[in-house]
Amino acid sequence: MKWENRGIKPPNIAIVAEQIEEVQEAGWTHAQVLLGLEGPGAVAWIAEERGGHSGKRSRSGVGVVQGFVVARRIVDVLEIDLVAVRPSVRRRGIARALINDLLDHEIVSGLAEARLELASGNHEARLLYLGLRFVVVGRRTRYYPDGEDALLLSRLDFSS
Ligand SMILES: CC(C)(COP(=O)(O)OP(=O)(O)OC[C@H]1O[C@@H](n2cnc3c(N)ncnc32)[C@H](O)[C@@H]1OP(=O)(O)O)[C@@H](O)C(=O)NCCC(=O)NCCS
Secondary structure (H helix, E strand, O other): EEEEEOOOOOOHHHHHHHHHHHHOOOOOOOOHHHHHHHHOOOOEEEEEEEEEEEHHOOOOOOOEEEEEEEEEEEEEEEEEEEEOOHHHOOOHHHHHHHHHHHHHHHHHOOOEEEEEEEEEHHHHHHHHHHHHHOEEEEEEEOOOOOOOOOEEEEEOOOOO
């Protein structure tokens, strides 16, 4: 499967939101997905399938979304809210490439920190972010409704 990453612009938001609702596993509601895409400081990137029958873009101009990252930029801090990749295409580097592209794009306008919260038991995502030079800087005990702790991860160094 070939894919291409791109940032999302307002005309495509509705159709992308629909696909993001399919891909995500976090149980975000439609309103939360839309807020993630359109709210203040919203930044979203998608990995869009290219080539083959399923790779064709629909009339809306959006292809099959295989993965996405939704973040918020607040002055010089980027909060990464949600990252997900379709289960059938995981472990091919899609999430890593999406986050790298997002960070490369945000660095241009001066980025001091990228940060996020993660369920302490989400080992796949933890390894993903540690590989992207994030470090664990804190823990919120019993942060999630099911009693799981949240880990706070941060990256401050964007030198290449
Ligand atoms: C976490 C998630 C986004 C990773 O997406 P992905 O495209 O499969 O990840 P990548 O292929 O880019 O993997 C990059 C690195 O992450 C780590 N990683 C990813 N999946 C892993 C797994 N199942 N087991 C161990 N390490 C894993 C590895 O270090 C991997 O590097 P490597 O393949 O060179 O060893 C995906 O598993 C997912 O959508 N999970 C459900 C949603 C979620 O938990 N999101 C994160 C919290 S918001």
